[in-house]
Amino acid sequence: MESSASSACQTDQASAVDDIPLAAPGQNPEKDPENGDGSKNAKAISFFHPTLKDTRIRAYRLWAVTVLALGVFIIAVLSLYWGVLYAVYDRLPNITVWIVDFDAKTAPYDTITPIIGPFITKEFSQLKPALVDNLGWTIKPANEFDNDPMRVRQGVYYEKAHAAIIINSNATALLKAAVNQGNSSYDPTGAAQVIYNTARDQTTLTTYILPALLDTLFPILSHFGAQWASMLDRNSSTQNVFRTPQAVNPAIGFSFIDLRPFNPPTATPSISIGLIYLIIISFFSFSFLMPIHGLFIQPRGHPPVRTWHLFTWRIFSSIMAYFFLALCYSLISLAFQIPFSNNPAPTNVGAMNPNAYGKGSFVVYWMLNFVGMGALGLPCENMAMILGQPYSSLWLILWVITNVATSFYTLDLASDFYHWGRAWPLNRIVNGSRTILFDTRSTIGIDFGVLFAWVAVSIIIFPFADYIMKWRLSRQVKQDKK
Known part of the structure; x- marks a missing residue:
C-alpha cells in the first residue's frame, strides 16, 4: 500500500513538473513573460512593471477610443432629448387659441349694440405679446361655428385648437341690465369663457398656455374697466350702479372651463x-x-x-x-x-x-x-x-x-x-x-x-x-x- 501511494505521488509530481512551462534564461519561471500573471503561485506585480508596458499602451489606447466613442454617442443621443425643447418660444404660435365673439349675435340679444365683444376682439387684434406669451391668438367669426358656443368647445375637444376664449352672446346685455336696473346678482365672470383641455397635455397647458392666458387677459380686463368707467361717467341714467359695484369694477371677467381635468x-x-x-x-x-x-x-x-x-x-x-x-x-x-x-x-x-x-x-x-x-x-x-x-x-x-x-x-x-x-x-x-x-x-x-x-x-x-x-x-x- 505504501509503495503504491509513493508511486502515485511521484507520478503526480512528475506530471506537475511537465506542466510547468520552461522559462528562458534569466526569466523567473513562476511568471508569464507576456501577461505577468504566471501560475497560481506567481507573485503579483505592479501595474507599472516593465513587463506590462505593451499591455498598458494597448489598454490606454482602447480606453481612449472607448471613452471617445461613448462621448460622441452621449452628445448625439442626448441632443435629441434636449433639442425637443430648444425652439419652444419660436414655435409658441403653433399653440392655437381661438377668440370667438358671440356678443349680441343671436336673438334675443341681437337688438343690443355690443360693447364687450368688439372691445376684446379689438384688443387681441392689436396685441403685441411678449415672447413667452406669443401663442397663436386667432380671431374666429361666430358664424364659422353657426353662432353656437358649444361648437367652439367641441373644436377644443377635438384638438383643432389648444384653447378658446368665448365672449357670450348676452355679455353686453347682462352688463347693461346690471347698471341700469341694479341687478345685485350680476356675475362678471358670465361675460366670457376660457375653454381648455388639461388632459390633452397637462405639461404644455400649465407651463405655457395658462400663464400666457393670464398675462394677456388681466391687462384686457384692466383696459376695459377704464373705458367702461368713462362711459358710465358720461351716462347720468346709470345711478343704480351703486347697487351693483361689481358691474363697475371689474365689470367683466372670465369663467375657466376645463373640459377634461387631469385627475387623479x-x-x-x-x-x-x-x-x-x-x-x-x-x-x-x-x-x-x-x-x-x-x-x-x-x-x-x-x-x-x-x-x-x-x-x-x-x-x-x-x-x-x-x-x-x-x-x-x-x-x-x-x-x-x-x-x-x-x-x-x-x-x-x-x-x-x-x-x-x-x-x-x-x-x-x-x-x-x-x-x-x-x-x-x-x-x-x-x-x-x-x-x-x-x-x-x-x-x-x-x-x-x-x-x-x-x-x-x-x-x-x-x-x-x-x-x-x-x-x-x-x-x-x-x-x-x-x-x-x-x-x-x-x-x-x-x-x-x-x-x-x-x-x-x-x-x-x-x-x-x-x-x-x-x-x-x-x-x-x-x-x-x-
Missing part, C-alpha cells in the same frame, strides 16, 4: 414617467427568457429543434410574457384607484375622470400596454441579437431617449425634425392612454395600428437578427480558437 395625480406615471419602465421591462425580459430558449437551442439530451419551430416558440413565448407583464403593469394603476369604470362624457361638457370605454376601459388599457410592450420589446430583442453586449445597452439608451423625447412633450412645440416621433411606439401608447383614462379625442385605431405595425415588422426581422447573432457568435468562436 396618480395618473401621471400612466402617461409619462411610468412608461419608461415599460420599455425597460420589455428590454430585460429578453435576458430572463434567453436561458429558457437555450434549453431548445443547445441539443443536450435531445435532437436539434427545427429552426422555424424554434422561431415560433421564441416569438410566442415573448408575446405571452408581454401579455402577463402588461397585466401586472396595468394592475398598478388600478390598485392606486385610477378610475376605469366611469362613463364617457359629451365632448362639449367639462367632466371629471370620464373613461372612453366605460366599464371596459381597463381591458382596453391592458391591451394597449400589451401591444405596446410588443412594439417596444420585440425591436429590443432583435437589436440585442444583432449587436450583442455591450452595444445592446447603447441601443436601450437610444430607444428610451427617442421614445421619451417624442412622447412626453407636445410635438407642436418641437421642430419639424421630430415629426417622426408620431410613429414611435411610446407616442401612441401615451395618446391611447389619455383617451382611455380621460376620454380625450380618440385616435385609438391609429394608436393600435402603429403598435401592431411595429410588432409585425419586428417579427419579420426576427429570423435575420437570429442569423446575424449566430454568425457573430461563430466568428467569435473561431477567433478565440486562433
Whole structure:
C-alpha cells in the first residue's frame, strides 16, 4: 500500500513538473513573460512593471477610443432629448387659441349694440405679446361655428385648437341690465369663457398656455374697466350702479372651463414617467427568457429543434410574457384607484375622470400596454441579437431617449425634425392612454395600428437578427480558437 501511494505521488509530481512551462534564461519561471500573471503561485506585480508596458499602451489606447466613442454617442443621443425643447418660444404660435365673439349675435340679444365683444376682439387684434406669451391668438367669426358656443368647445375637444376664449352672446346685455336696473346678482365672470383641455397635455397647458392666458387677459380686463368707467361717467341714467359695484369694477371677467381635468395625480406615471419602465421591462425580459430558449437551442439530451419551430416558440413565448407583464403593469394603476369604470362624457361638457370605454376601459388599457410592450420589446430583442453586449445597452439608451423625447412633450412645440416621433411606439401608447383614462379625442385605431405595425415588422426581422447573432457568435468562436 505504501509503495503504491509513493508511486502515485511521484507520478503526480512528475506530471506537475511537465506542466510547468520552461522559462528562458534569466526569466523567473513562476511568471508569464507576456501577461505577468504566471501560475497560481506567481507573485503579483505592479501595474507599472516593465513587463506590462505593451499591455498598458494597448489598454490606454482602447480606453481612449472607448471613452471617445461613448462621448460622441452621449452628445448625439442626448441632443435629441434636449433639442425637443430648444425652439419652444419660436414655435409658441403653433399653440392655437381661438377668440370667438358671440356678443349680441343671436336673438334675443341681437337688438343690443355690443360693447364687450368688439372691445376684446379689438384688443387681441392689436396685441403685441411678449415672447413667452406669443401663442397663436386667432380671431374666429361666430358664424364659422353657426353662432353656437358649444361648437367652439367641441373644436377644443377635438384638438383643432389648444384653447378658446368665448365672449357670450348676452355679455353686453347682462352688463347693461346690471347698471341700469341694479341687478345685485350680476356675475362678471358670465361675460366670457376660457375653454381648455388639461388632459390633452397637462405639461404644455400649465407651463405655457395658462400663464400666457393670464398675462394677456388681466391687462384686457384692466383696459376695459377704464373705458367702461368713462362711459358710465358720461351716462347720468346709470345711478343704480351703486347697487351693483361689481358691474363697475371689474365689470367683466372670465369663467375657466376645463373640459377634461387631469385627475387623479396618480395618473401621471400612466402617461409619462411610468412608461419608461415599460420599455425597460420589455428590454430585460429578453435576458430572463434567453436561458429558457437555450434549453431548445443547445441539443443536450435531445435532437436539434427545427429552426422555424424554434422561431415560433421564441416569438410566442415573448408575446405571452408581454401579455402577463402588461397585466401586472396595468394592475398598478388600478390598485392606486385610477378610475376605469366611469362613463364617457359629451365632448362639449367639462367632466371629471370620464373613461372612453366605460366599464371596459381597463381591458382596453391592458391591451394597449400589451401591444405596446410588443412594439417596444420585440425591436429590443432583435437589436440585442444583432449587436450583442455591450452595444445592446447603447441601443436601450437610444430607444428610451427617442421614445421619451417624442412622447412626453407636445410635438407642436418641437421642430419639424421630430415629426417622426408620431410613429414611435411610446407616442401612441401615451395618446391611447389619455383617451382611455380621460376620454380625450380618440385616435385609438391609429394608436393600435402603429403598435401592431411595429410588432409585425419586428417579427419579420426576427429570423435575420437570429442569423446575424449566430454568425457573430461563430466568428467569435473561431477567433478565440486562433
